[in-house]
Amino acid sequence: MKSETVTKTAVQTSARKSAAGFAIPRASALSLALSLAFASLSGVAHAAADDSWVATKTKAFLPQVQAKQKSSAVDASVQTPAEAAVQMAQGEPVHVTLSLNLRNEAKLDQFLKDLHTPGSTAHRKYLTPAQFKAEYAPTEKDVATVVAHLRKAGFVNIKVAPNRQLVSASGTAATVQAGFHTALKRFQQDGRPVFANTDAAQVPAALGHIVGAVLGLQNVELAHTNFVMQAPQQGRAAVLAKARTNATPVQTSHSPAEFPGIYNAGSTPTASNTTVAVISEGDLTQTISDLNTFTDSNNFATINTNVVQTGADGSDYSDTSGMVEWNLDSQTIAGTTGGAVQQLIFYASPDMQFSSITASYNQVVSDNLAKVINVSLGACEAAANSDGTQAADDNIFKQAVAQGQTFSVSTGDAGAYNCQVSSISGAPGVPKNKSTYDVSEPASSPYVIAVGGTALYTNAGAYSSEIVWNEGLRAIGQYDAAGDVDNTKRIWATGGGYSKYEAAPSYQSGVTASGATTRGLPDIAFDAASASGANLVINGSTTNQNGNLYTVGGTSLAAPIFTGVWARLQSANANGLGFPAASFYKYFPLAANASLLHDVTSGTNGYSSSYGFKAAKGWDAVTGFGSLNIGNLNAFVTNTADFAR
Incomplete structure (x- = not known):
């Protein structure tokens, strides 16, 4: 190892894609691709029939990258990599994670203050994960509604986190379009292939109070x-x-x-x-x-x-x-x-x-x-x-x-x-x-x-x-x-x-x-x-x-x-x-x-x-x-x- 020259930067190896099981058995790569393709078609039709969609906290990422690259370009007339982005193949795999909104959040914020307020009924009464889930996590009904939407859009291998804060799923570029009304485009960034969403991630209005953000729609920025x-x-x-x-x-x-x-x-x-x-x-x-x-x-x-x-x-x-x-x-x-x-x-x-x-x-x-x-x-x-x-x-x-x-x-x-x-x-x-x-x-x-x-x-x-x-x-x-x-x-x-x-x-x-x-x-x-x-x-x-x-x-x-x-x-x-x-x-x-x-x-x-x-x-x-x-x-x-x- 060259300790004199090696430094860690934001550059990491391109993200590897993986899937997790929920109630659907794991399938072969071919059958998974076929099931996703057919399911995504029905999801697109469903999306087209329902215009009542709302934005999540996940904003359009590609336009921001394009603007940032253009502002730092030496020659503004030369097309930047992000401007040259091309549509991802509809069947290309994508793994998403939905962050669900907390329930009774105003009450939770007050509880967090009261935890360290002597004389408060909540003073020093730390919660167990089960207690937190019962009072502040999304309900089982809300999670079921999210899971149903993902399935209808064509996602598979759906997994709900134990505290019900996150729901992850495997899909394709087509199911992302069906499920969240945004396309994904590919380009080169810092010498590695990356992708980003062209539009803000949306969900049906019925899920607007449940889904906070849709993660996994870009890998341009990494930790x-x-x-x-x-x-x-x-x-x-x-x-x-x-x-x-x-x-x-x-x-x-x-x-x-x-x-x-x-x-x-x-x-x-x-x-x-x-x-x-x-x-x-x-x-x-x-x-x-x-x-x-x-x-x-x-x-x-x-x-x-x-x-x-x-x-x-x-x-x-x-x-x-x-x-x-x-x-x-x-x-x-x-x-x-x-x-x-x-x-x-x-x-x-x-x-x-x-x-x-x-x-x-x-x-x-x-x-x-x-x-x-x-x-x-x-x-x-x-x-x-x-x-x-x-x-x-x-x-x-x-x-x-x-x-x-x-x-x-x-x-x-x-x-x-x-x-x-x-x-x-x-x-x-x-x-x-x-x-x-x-x-x-x-x-x-x-x-x-x-x-x-x-x-x-x-x-x-x-x-x-x-x-x-x-x-x-x-x-x-x-x-x-x-x-x-x-x-x-x-x-x-x-x-x-x-x-x-x-x-x-x-x-x-x-x-x-x-x-x-x-x-x-x-x-x-x-x-x-x-x-x-x-x-x-x-x-x-x-x-x-x-x-x-x-x-x-x-x-x-x-x-x-x-x-x-x-x-x-x-x-x-x-x-x-x-x-x-x-x-x-x-x-x-x-x-x-x-x-x-x-x-x-x-x-x-x-x-x-x-x-x-x-x-x-x-x-x-x-x-x-x-x-x-x-x-x-x-x-x-x-x-x-x-x-x-």
């Missing part, structure tokens, strides 16, 4: 990981020697096992009584092997792991391109928890399509086994909103909050430019318009803890200070397994800013920028700089063929640090803590609680110091409240009856 590997530079031993000689704080890499000491875990218990989950993708075999090597080398007990595959039946999980990410997540969680969790569950998607990752979120919530869930993934918020994914994810995260689960989500590594991408590789963080800012989804959800990134300085291994993580611009370099290179320069810096779509949650009132009406992020931050990153075991070794340490940073390091910290606090409090955002914003701004945090007051996440969002005293839209002092926070939580309770 991407948020890590960066350190380039070859002065060795860690030399940096530490310099620090000892000059007593100067330095940025130097760390074993994940060192983070508890740096962030003052003190006597805080390990997470031995708490189950943690990691949202992941593909083949986890090497990741688990490397985790075992890591724990063994640090004299930790072997961690009990499990892999839950979340895709449709028959999905391909052979992809290993995200292995470094899953290693970073798992080894950082293991190190930060003190080498002990009750269980570490990898919820593995077969690919990085939005719909596939959403299905993973939904499975971890439906299972309700993990108290803390790590998500070191993200995407341009505007794309997730247009696709309908943002609304679908929020519904799932609401259930997590109701059940007392906490999602820890990285804010991205593209600074304030998550939606500005390279025209060659599709990598984010290319500031074509230096003063236009955006944020990453799902970090922008009010129902997750958004974790930003810092550059960590230590002195002889002890905490010294942190500044905003911003490594400036550098060439993207190799961006796929084929060895393709993109010389476009992108920024490597922590995500942060304000959502364009999520309303400001009540818990941020009076804390974020004056006049802010949308969700501000991050909430907190931890180490993310490649220079002060985590030294990992990769493919059985801590060094590459040149003897350099595998050192990895990015907000994909920051998020699992918080995951490990919160898991420890859960174990210390009998897993009785719930979603902590409201408590963060209630208690962290108080001057009396300054010892709970390391406030970060220097740096920006923009193109230069004149752009992006700037760190400041207290909460800011680049590092949130800063990083946590684990031991001090644990003592405070223990002695504060309503903290995350």
Whole structure:
């Protein structure tokens, strides 16, 4: 592996298609194609006979791609790939996932507030999945109506999620046209074949109050990981020697096992009584092997792991391109928890399509086994909103909050430019318009803890200070397994800013920028700089063929640090803590609680110091409240009856 040049970008292998069974037996490829073809014809006739259709939250995606490509084209007279898109063959397979609207949502929103309001009848009364389904999920009757529509349009292999939030099905381009009144077109994007819907997805008016979004109608935009590997530079031993000689704080890499000491875990218990989950993708075999090597080398007990595959039946999980990410997540969680969790569950998607990752979120919530869930993934918020994914994810995260689960989500590594991408590789963080800012989804959800990134300085291994993580611009370099290179320069810096779509949650009132009406992020931050990153075991070794340490940073390091910290606090409090955002914003701004945090007051996440969002005293839209002092926070939580309770 070439640790000097490999970076993860938005470019992933093209999504693999798969199917899942419901009540219809699996068929041969020929019989399936024939059944879909005949069924889609009857579905088209049905659609033509009924003009009463309504739009879902899934917007027309192809026109947006066309406009974006045209705006960035060097020569406006040259046809862009998206403009040259051609109709998908009517019999070409498509897998869709419908996100259904929650029921009694206003009542649910009030319940989520009352959960953490002392004196409320709902205070600390977390729901089970069965209770949530009974009160807030779509009804069985509504789901049956959706299933009937899908069957009539020609879809097969229909599967309803346990919590009834998602319904997936196998079909064709023709059944998509029949079922949702939109065509699908193919074209090339960033060197890979993709497709997108030409129109907003619609459903019959009778389903308008049930179906929120139709996912799977595009694979142009994919979720991407948020890590960066350190380039070859002065060795860690030399940096530490310099620090000892000059007593100067330095940025130097760390074993994940060192983070508890740096962030003052003190006597805080390990997470031995708490189950943690990691949202992941593909083949986890090497990741688990490397985790075992890591724990063994640090004299930790072997961690009990499990892999839950979340895709449709028959999905391909052979992809290993995200292995470094899953290693970073798992080894950082293991190190930060003190080498002990009750269980570490990898919820593995077969690919990085939005719909596939959403299905993973939904499975971890439906299972309700993990108290803390790590998500070191993200995407341009505007794309997730247009696709309908943002609304679908929020519904799932609401259930997590109701059940007392906490999602820890990285804010991205593209600074304030998550939606500005390279025209060659599709990598984010290319500031074509230096003063236009955006944020990453799902970090922008009010129902997750958004974790930003810092550059960590230590002195002889002890905490010294942190500044905003911003490594400036550098060439993207190799961006796929084929060895393709993109010389476009992108920024490597922590995500942060304000959502364009999520309303400001009540818990941020009076804390974020004056006049802010949308969700501000991050909430907190931890180490993310490649220079002060985590030294990992990769493919059985801590060094590459040149003897350099595998050192990895990015907000994909920051998020699992918080995951490990919160898991420890859960174990210390009998897993009785719930979603902590409201408590963060209630208690962290108080001057009396300054010892709970390391406030970060220097740096920006923009193109230069004149752009992006700037760190400041207290909460800011680049590092949130800063990083946590684990031991001090644990003592405070223990002695504060309503903290995350």
